[in-house]
Amino acid sequence: MIRRFSYAGSPAQIVFGAGSRNSVAEWIGKAGCRRALVLSTPHQRADAEALAVEIGPLACGVFAGAVMHTPVDVTETAMKVAADMRADCVVSLGGGSTIGLGKAIAYRTDLPQIVVPTTYAGSEVTPILGQTEAGRKTTVRDAKILPEIVIYDPTMTYGLPVSLSVTSGLNAMAHAIEALYARDRNPISSLMALEGLSAFKRSLPVIAESPEDADARGDALYGAWLCGSVLGTVGMALHHKICHTLGGSFDLPHAETHAVMLPHTAAFNAAAAAPELAAAAAIFGGSLGGGLWDFARAIGAPLSLKQFGLREEDLDRAAGIAVENPYWNPRPIDRDSIRQLLQDVWQGQRPAG
Ligand code: NAD
Numbered sequence: 001m002i003r004r005f006s007y008a009g010s011p012a013q014i015v016f017g018a019g020s021r022n023s024v025a026e027w028i029g030k031a032g033c034r035r036a037l038v039l040s041t042p043h044q045r046a047d048a049e050a051l052a053v054e055i056g057p058l059a060c061g062v063f064a065g066a067v068m069h070t071p072v073d074v075t076e077t078a079m080k081v082a083a084d085m086r087a088d089c090v091v092s093l094g095g096g097s098t099i100g101l102g103k104a105i106a107y108r109t110d111l112p113q114i115v116v117p118t119t120y121a122g123s124e125v126t127p128i129l130g131q132t133e134a135g136r137k138t139t140v141r142d143a144k145i146l147p148e149i150v151i152y153d154p155t156m157t158y159g160l161p162v163s164l165s166v167t168s169g170l171n172a173m174a175h176a177i178e179a180l181y182a183r184d185r186n187p188i189s190s191l192m193a194l195e196g197l198s199a200f201k202r203s204l205p206v207i208a209e210s211p212e213d214a215d216a217r218g219d220a221l222y223g224a225w226l227c228g229s230v231l232g233t234v235g236m237a238l239h240h241k242i243c244h245t246l247g248g249s250f251d252l253p254h255a256e257t258h259a260v261m262l263p264h265t266a267a268f269n270a271a272a273a274a275p276e277l278a279a280a281a282a283i284f285g286g287s288l289g290g291g292l293w294d295f296a297r298a299i300g301a302p303l304s305l306k307q308f309g310l311r312e313e314d315l316d317r318a319a320g321i322a323v324e325n326p327y328w329n330p331r332p333i334d335r336d337s338i339r340q341l342l343q344d345v346w347q348g349q350r351p352a353g
Pocket of ligand 1 (some may be wrong): 041043044070100118119121122123128157160168
């Protein structure tokens with residue numbers, strides 16, 4: 001039986017295909033813009049400068065100062081550069097950190113955003129911005145934050161190191177798993193989530209062996225679009241809450257934390273959301289948590305929290321923060337069960353469910 005649902009399709013323009021980065025200038029023009037500021041992290045500066053050259057006269061400059069967690073002072077510096085250069089749009093080339101900077105600028109100025117994603121985190125298709133000020137991370141959701149044009153070019157991900165490809169892919173898969181049991185899910189979000197999981201199940205093992213495999217890179221980026229899209233449209237639960245807690249309070253790395261947590265949060269919710277997760281479990285061999293853990297191990301993903309420097313004595317505080325603000329989850333949450341879950345993840349144990 002089809003449940004009651006409401007559904008709104010995203011207004012974003014999605015352009016997909018190997019070589020589609022060549023169409024960035026064309027899309028700047030279609031957006032009615034003439035002066036694009038290209039954004040990147042310091043690490044991807046050379047790629048951003050090359051893209052600015054390709055864009056030609058429609059590019060007005062490069063700002064290569066994006067950093068993790070979108071600090072407000074970096075946004076203010078970038079906005080000053082954008083104003084000095086009279087930029088009328090931004091082109092964000094990179095992963096969630098660079099896309100976050102473009103969103104932060106758009107949130108304040110409503111400048112159109114054109115995004116060329118180079119990881120699988122999915123921020124490019126969500127209206128959500130997380131930013132930090134004075135050590136505090138806050139999240140806002142606003143229509144102005146959603147990038148108008150996303151250009152997915154798999155060739156831009158060939159250089160994504162295998163370790164980051166694997167953790168970023170698992171980060172994306174976590175959006176899909178939580179979308180499957182979201183209270184506000186709809187038939188389209190569930191189809192997209194399952195298709196996204198299948199795309200990563202096919203592609204990540206190939207990428208781990210052959211990082212420049214064109215078909216696998218295309219498949220993974222396709223999965224990133226699908227998984228990011230569901231993150232942008234339905235509510236997330238335990239998994240995202242715990243990763244937010246660990247990232248924000250213990251400064252743990254973003255994609256790696258998602259990768260390590262996913263098999264355990266999936267196992268935690270497996271029985272409570274069995275019908276919703278059945279098709280995902282089938283993709284991973286029948287047992288969702290254990291199957292995801294085996295998959296993660298086979299592709300060389302990190303498996304324990306302890307390897308990121310989290311101390312065992314921090315687990316009590318982490319469990320306390322994770323249950324602080326009550327939030328919906330298919331299986332009710334209490335401090336003791338979350339404490340046990342964190343212990344298992346810290347040790348890197350294979351989950352049973
Ligand atoms: P990232 O953007 O921080 O990138 C990690 C590093 O990899 C950077 O140095 C980057 O320059 C480099 N890199 C990226 N792509 C590369 C490539 N193709 N080749 C070589 N190097 C490359 O990593 P991320 O995991 O994509 O983003 C994490 C951030 O995004 C976090 O702050 C997270 O909170 C945010 N995020 C936000 C949303 C949202 O909807 N608001 C969704 C997902 C993630």
